[in-house]
Amino acid sequence: MSVLDVLVWPAKVLETKADPVTTFDAGLKQFVANMFETMHDSGGIGLAANQVGDLRRVIVIEIPWSDSKYSEQEEKQEPWHDKRWVLINPEIIKKSGKIRWQEGCLSFPEIFDFVDRAAEVWIKAFDENGKEYEVHANELFSVCIQHEIDHLDGVVFFQRMSRLKADIIKKKMLRRGPLNNA
Ligand SMILES: [Zn+2]
Secondary structure, X not given: OOOOOOOOOOOHXXXXXXXXXXXXXXXXXXXXXXXXXXXXXXXXXXXXXXXXXXXXXXXXXXXXXXXXXXXXXXXXXXXOOOOOEEEEEEEEEEEEOOEEEEEEEOOEEEEEEEEEEOOEEEEEEEOOOOOEEEEEEOHHHHHHHHHHHHHHOOOOHHHHOOHHHHHHHHHHHHHHOHHHHO
């Protein structure tokens, strides 16, 4: 396994739509393993392939229940906590309600802001073995899935915020300079 470079905005690939996975092979499994290692190394709870410069529709998610850093808004342990989720070619088949969560993103270091999303989503996806499954997500899992599917569609989180907030974030990021992407 290896840790991949996480690209930060304004890397072009973050605003490029990813393509469906058509081949489920050993190379894909290796890529998924590398994505988990990269996400753990960066201290994230979700990662989309775009963020490591790969335009395949692949997402990994793992939300630790014990980690207080992410549990401010979480009320109780859910079945999706502490599990490794692989979402390949994910599709939202149903959504309901509204939720507002303070989101962060590995491609926007040290930036956190509130985004409105559907409270619950029902997802259809494939795992790394090519097996199709469905899952219902609420709370942080739901927020995370919607954030990561946005990445696959080339949408970054400030595009879900007001123009004013988006401009502030863009300015902050551009002030950081391009060296962060080395
Ligand atoms: Zn992100």
